[in-house]
Amino acid sequence: xxxxxxxxxxxxxxxxxxxxxxxxxxxxxxxxxxxxxxxxxxxxxxxxxxxxxxxxxxxxxxxxxxxxxxxxxxxxxxxxxxxxxxxxxxxxxxxxxxxxxxxxxxxxxxxxxxxxxxxxxxxxxxxxxxxxxxxxxxxxxxxxxxxxxxxxxx
Amino acid sequence: xxxxxxxxxxxxxxxxxxxxxxxxxxxxxxxxxxxxxxxxxxxxxxxxxxxxxxxxxxxxxxxxxxxxxxxxxxxxxxxxxxxxxxxxxxxxxxxxxxxxxxxxxxxxxxxxxxxxxxxxxxxxxxxxxxxxxxxxxxxxxxxxxxxxxxxxxxxxxxxxxxxxxxxxxxxxxxxxxxxxxxxxxxxxxxxxxxxxxxxxxxxxxxxxxxxxxxxxxxxxxxxxxxxxxxxxxxxxxxxxxxxxxxxxxxxxxxxxxxxxxxxxxxxxxxxxxxxxxxxxxxxxxxxxxxxxxxxxxxxxxxxxxxxxxxxxxxxxxxxxxxxxxxxxxxxxxxxxxxxxxxxx
Ligand code: HEM
Numbered sequence: 001x002x003x004x005x006x007x008x009x010x011x012x013x014x015x016x017x018x019x020x021x022x023x024x025x026x027x028x029x030x031x032x033x034x035x036x037x038x039x040x041x042x043x044x045x046x047x048x049x050x051x052x053x054x055x056x057x058x059x060x061x062x063x064x065x066x067x068x069x070x071x072x073x074x075x076x077x078x079x080x081x082x083x084x085x086x087x088x089x090x091x092x093x094x095x096x097x098x099x100x101x102x103x104x105x106x107x108x109x110x111x112x113x114x115x116x117x118x119x120x121x122x123x124x125x126x127x128x129x130x131x132x133x134x135x136x137x138x139x140x141x142x143x144x145x146x147x148x149x150x151x152x153x154x
Numbered sequence: 155x156x157x158x159x160x161x162x163x164x165x166x167x168x169x170x171x172x173x174x175x176x177x178x179x180x181x182x183x184x185x186x187x188x189x190x191x192x193x194x195x196x197x198x199x200x201x202x203x204x205x206x207x208x209x210x211x212x213x214x215x216x217x218x219x220x221x222x223x224x225x226x227x228x229x230x231x232x233x234x235x236x237x238x239x240x241x242x243x244x245x246x247x248x249x250x251x252x253x254x255x256x257x258x259x260x261x262x263x264x265x266x267x268x269x270x271x272x273x274x275x276x277x278x279x280x281x282x283x284x285x286x287x288x289x290x291x292x293x294x295x296x297x298x299x300x301x302x303x304x305x306x307x308x309x310x311x312x313x314x315x316x317x318x319x320x321x322x323x324x325x326x327x328x329x330x331x332x333x334x335x336x337x338x339x340x341x342x343x344x345x346x347x348x349x350x351x352x353x354x355x356x357x358x359x360x361x362x363x364x365x366x367x368x369x370x371x372x373x374x375x376x377x378x379x380x381x382x383x384x385x386x387x388x389x390x391x392x393x394x395x396x397x398x399x400x401x402x403x404x405x406x407x408x409x410x411x412x413x414x415x416x417x418x419x420x421x422x423x424x425x426x427x428x429x430x431x432x433x434x435x436x437x438x439x440x441x442x443x444x445x446x447x448x449x450x451x452x453x454x455x456x457x458x459x460x461x462x463x464x465x466x467x468x469x470x471x472x473x474x475x476x477x478x479x480x481x482x483x484x485x486x487x488x489x490x491x492x493x494x495x496x497x498x
Contacts, residue, residue, distance in 0.1 A: 001215060001218045001219050002218055002219070002220075002221060002222070002462060003218060004218075007214065007215070007218040007444075010214070010443060011211055011214055011215075014210065014211075014214075014440070015207065015211070018206075018207060019207070020307075020310075021307065021310035021311070021399075021403040022403050022405075024311060025310070025311070025312075025400070025403045025404050028312065028404060029400075029404060029406065030312035030396075030397070030400040030404070031397065032393060032394065032396075032397035032408075033393065069391075072391050072393075073389040073390055073391050074389050076332035076333055076389075077332065077389065079332065080331065080332050124393045126313075127312070127393060127396060128308065128392055128393060128396060129308050129314045129318065129319050129322060130333070131319075131323075132332065133329060
């Protein structure tokens with residue numbers, strides 16, 4: 001090989017740069033974050049259905065406004081639709097997938113059940129570096145004093 | 155190859171790749187086929203990555219083993235000469251530092267593309283004028299590609315470094331939609347489309363375009379298209395994507411999840427792209443560093459460029475020749491420089 005020193009240095013840099021995801025994670029684990037559904041409102045809904053929370057979720061006695069898979073991947077889109085509907089058309093009621101009507105409100109509907117933003121929303125959002133600008137204007141449960149997160153309460 | 159043949163061949167190839175990805179995604183989504191998920195979500199990504207790294211190193215070392223027989227920098231400026239003649243240091247580098255500066259400008263700013271000219275006829279006379287479209291679009295394409303790859307590192311790092319967050323915030327500062335539009339994704343898709351149209355629109359470029367020119371473009375367009383669709387239209391569970399990718403990079407692969415057909419097409423196309431990379435024209439990424447026309451100094455009048463394949467040549471000098479044939483030469487009446495020994 002000609003210019004051995006230069007070629008090998010170049011290849012070493014190439015190798016280090018492209019294997020960055022591997023060596024930067026040595027000794028780490030990053031399991032999928034878990035979203036906590038343990039909030040007073042959801043507990044209350046389970047109690048009303050005569051079940052404990054886990055069972056109620058499993059059996060579909062408690063549901064979000066739409067199917068869970070849809071909510072996981074599309075909730076941001078749904079919130080945008082809600083915003084447009086409320087702000088542009090003044091229509092505040094949403095017919096959910098499970099035969100209920102919901103007020104299209106982040107603070108009053110979503111955060112009413114999910115009063116634990118830190119243990120619910122933030123876990124995945126931090127994992128994925130998602131920083132919704134919703135909270136630039138809207139108050140978080142913590143700011144409203146209705147938060148139910150373990151850490152926030154302490 | 156005829157343009158139709160080239161296009162049809164490369165379209166068949168990209169169609170096959172996308173179909174395989176789609177079938178894998180469908181197998182996971184609708185038939186819960188975990189074997190397909192493992193194959194396309196774990197095994198093939200590992201194999202593709204190893205092929206990329208090993209193939210890249212292999213290609214570079216084969217190039218580095220080929221001798222460069224002549225000093226052949228291609229320059230376009232005044233070479234270093236007499237002290238009172240001004241040297242063009244960047245165009246015609248003499249020292250190592252000047253070579254590095256010239257290379258850096260070539261690699262970071264695509265300087266030789268900037269010099270692109272285009273001939274037109276004005277009143278029957280050929281006219282050469284500057285033509286920087288290719289330069290602008292190529293820069294846009296390569297830099298947005300880089301930004302996208304760096305941004306994708308959010309799937310491969312935990313916690314996510316601050317620079318990645320900053321980059322993503324800048325890229326998304328238009329704040330259109332949720333998740334918000336990332337400018338680089340659309341610019342790259344647009345630039346790649348332009349690069350494809352360029353090959354199709356100009357007869358002379360169409361003439362020299364082959365399936366191996368079209369295929370990488372189709373591949374990249376498919377990757378960009380599925381990526382944009384995943385972000386803005388048929389959203390996927392990106393938390394599951396990250397969990398899967400972190401499993402791969404920590405060598406503790408988790409069972410791949412049902413993330414949707416688009417994701418499996420995206421991922422499989424990326425695997426094909428990186429596995430194909432070392433064997434294709436995309437290797438210009440490594441090749442640009444090894445181009446003798448760029449990385450040699452223009453110092454051939456000061457420093458002898460030793461041809462590395464020179465070997466000690468066995469020579470037969472005239473003295474030795476005469477020594478061998480002197481008697482026969484004298485017999486034949488040929489002039490010799492030294493008379494035969496016996497006659498003295
Ligand atoms: C050559 C490599 C790749 C290119 C050029 C590429 C390109 C893109 C583009 C243009 C987008 C649209 C959004 C954006 O601009 O970020 C995107 C999104 C996406 N890509 Fe890739 N991609 C590549 C590799 C990968 C890999 C290896 C994965 C596996 C984790 C991946 C997973 C995703 C996902 C999940 C999305 C949707 C992101 C979201 O919703 O925010 N991509 N990709």
